[in-house]
Amino acid sequence: MLTPAPLLPSATIAVVAPCGPFDAQDLKRGVARLGPFQVRAAPDLAARRQGYLAGTDHERRTELQAALDDPTLGAILIARGGFGLGRIIDQLDFTAFQQHPKWIVGFSDATVLHARLWSLGFRSLHAPNGTTLGRSTEQDCAAVMRALLGSDRPEFELVGVRPGSVTGTLVGGNLTVLFTEAAAGRLQLPENSLLFIEDVTETSYRVDRMLHALLSGGHLESVVGLVVGDFTDCSAGKFGVEVSSVLLDFAERLGIPVATGLPVGHGARNYPITLTSNARLNVDSSRATLSLIAHGES
Secondary structure, eight states, rough: BBBBOOTTTEEEEEEESSSSSHHHHHHHHHHHHHHEEEEEEETTTTOBBBBTTTSHHHHHHHHHHHHHOOOOSEEEEOOOOOSSSHHHGGGOHHHHHHOOOEEEEOOGGGGGHHHHHHHHHOEEEEEOOOTGGSSSSSHHHHHHHHHHHHHOOOOOEEEEEOOEEEEEEEEEHHHHHHHHHHTOOOOOTTTEEEEEEEEEEHHHHHHHHHHHHHTTTTTTTTEEEEEEEETTOOOOOOTTTTTHHHHHHHHEEEEEEEEESSSSSSOOOOEEEEEEEEEEEEEEEEEEEEEEEOOOOO
């Protein structure tokens, strides 16, 4: 996997809006937490709206393509998630990006873009979007800065669900987006994947449906371990089945090490994760750790 260069304090970050519309003040608060970096965004970015999209497909695709092609950028920050990248991802050209890679930063609908990048062999940063940085914890904001500067090697203390010890390539993101990418025929998980998932406002039976569709469709055959992040506002539905019960049942069906408690998702915590990092998951009966490891370690 190819890693974009760490950012210098003088690096330029372009903010783009390929997904849903957003509030200008939310983005302003988020950008203010990017420290010394030079942040660039179109002056009318927040005003650009077409229903649940931040502009027409042409506007959003053209803006993102220009950022992908720009060799002077250190990173591209997704303004907000929602929906929209799935409509334009197949029209994007990554030729220039592959010659001059830069960090792609975001989560939620940005999972579409992350999945394309890991299929092309590039690392990217699953992290708060521009509009969520403003309400992120100090710990998560500091970690975003360290990740962009190339100095973050976190280890997470998790809750063990199904024991085992595995190493693999850390990928993942929003479960609903991963499910829709699989339905579109675009989901390609690396060999020996350590998969993490999170979601928001999904009823437990819908979580169950998506997980088993991914399993039955053969999309999880390369997954050696599963790590569960935050499932925010995901209801038990009229039958009173908690999402945690769905995840426990699914862990047994997978037959691989499983842990919960990753501070990633739409809740209070969204710690940055460098996708396609080499990682190790150790799980015993109640305790688990997930740690990023340097290339060549075992």
